[in-house]
Amino acid sequence: MRFAIPLVLACGLAAPALAQSGRPPALLIHGNYCGPGNNAPLPPIDALDAACARHDACTPRGGLASAACNARLQREATLISRDPHQPRDLRDAAGFVAFAAGMMPARSQVAAAPGIPSVAAPSFAVPSIDVPSTGSVAPAIEEDDDE
Numbered sequence: 307m308r309f310a311i312p313l314v315l316a317c318g319l320a321a322p323a324l325a326q327s328g329r330p331p332a333l334l335i336h337g338n339y340c341g342p343g344n345n346a347p348l349p350p351i352d353a354l355d356a357a358c359a360r361h362d363a364c365t366p367r368g369g370l371a372s373a374a375c376n377a378r379l380q381r382e383a384t385l386i387s388r389d390p391h392q393p394r395d396l397r398d399a400a401g402f403v404a405f406a407a408g409m410m411p412a413r414s415q416v417a418a419a420p421g422i423p424s425v426a427a428p429s430f431a432v433p434s435i436d437v438p439s440t441g442s443v444a445p446a447i448e449e450d451d452d453e
Contacts, residue, residue, distance in 0.1 A: 336399045353392070354400045357382035361407070373412035380407035 332343030337355030339345070339362050350356040361379040365371040383404035387397045 336403070340399070340403055352396060354383060354386050354396060354403060357386065358403065366413075370411055370413040373414065376407050376410045376412050380404050383407060 332341065332345055334341040334343065334345070337351040337358065338348045339350055339355050339358035341358075344359070344362050346359075346362075350359045357379055360382075361371060361375055364375040364378075383400045386392055387400035387404055389397065392400070
């Protein structure tokens, strides 16, 4: 509790500086690039941060990254999470980033009618539903002839 008051004061004093920068504050989970926003033009601090910087570079400002961009971050972060030469805390962070990259929505090109420009729309994975071959949505009820 004794640290809460200085922390609140520090945040309050920093708010005007954040507002003057014209950029929303970054909510980073690792380094200068992993998480919403970034601390550009600062350099990445390690391999995971460099992978996040590449992901930021292929994400339009204020928009969604492509599925390929998210897949690249997931692949790179997975490799870092499995690298025994990396520190344990970095491997843990990379595992989290790889998981999060696999869950991120992505933009995709939606086909439009002739003369109407295509629009980028979010792409979400939809689970398949097993529909019975009888054409009925309700499961078949078997009657017991023993009665």
